[in-house]
Amino acid sequence: MLHRAGDREEARNRLSELWHEIGPQGDAFHRCALAHYMADTQDDPRDELDWDLRALEAAEHFVTERPDGCGTGPRQPGVAGGPDLDPDPGPGPRHPLVALRAFFPSLHLNIAADYAALDRPADAHAQLRRARASVSALADGEYRQSLRDAIDQLQLRIDGAAGQMP
Template identity: 70%
Template sequence: MTEERPDEAPLDGVLIRIGQAIMLHRAGDREEARNRLSELWHEIGPQGDAFHRCTLAHYMADTQDDPRDELDWDLRALEAAEGFVTERAAGTDTGALCAFFPSLHLNLAADYVALDRPADARAQLLRARASTNGVADGEYRQGLREAIDRLAVRLEGGGGGGWGGGWGAEA
């Protein structure tokens, strides 16, 4: 028998399953991670919890092989995040998801770089940079700013190599 303590939040099964898929991806099983996230995406559905949809789409993008598919998933993540913030604007704390915005815009910028759409990439970098102001000072915020700067340098021709997905200190 499991005893629930009042000071503990209930476990979120969807986030646990997303986390398991992320672990598979990070361990190198990209296809299985993509399969599990896809199955979960269909379970959640288009009217499902916006935080779940945002989180899932954010990580599903990283499992894609085609940059256009990655862009599609990153756009879904941003749409869900914006929907979540709109739904919760009336007094509910949206801070956890707001911390996602710089990463979401940074990922979109990287997608646009990969698709040779520099104007779109620059626009997303501006959004990423502006949205870091809503993130608390600390290592995460600093990592975001450094990743934005690296991609900006690369976009302007000062960097080499491929983007490679992810920026190191993912949300």
């Protein structure tokens, strides 16, 4: 709420307190979400990239190190999915893994935007490829389409800045 109200510094301070409270061995799902929000409060694009990479690392750790003992073993980092993931779990609470599965395209998109802001188009393109691969694992719907649109827009912006045709 603080960030949305325009108080980036106070939002950053409070999120930092939570980050230290959770600690490096804390729940990966919570570290992912917190780092994702922390990235948005940064003023320096390098700091934003650092926090977005932390969010991705935590998400990949959660997916590959399944704390609930379920699953079929390690997964390809950055591309969540697999036979034990029901894309429509039905009514009731959703497992955090389902939420993270939907988070991967956004994480890769944010990292691509960070690299674009740092004038690193090759790295940005690599992250856009990962975003496209992970968005295809999502169920059809408004969220999936909004991510595809955002990926396409960033692709056009990067290619335009480089003087390339998409």
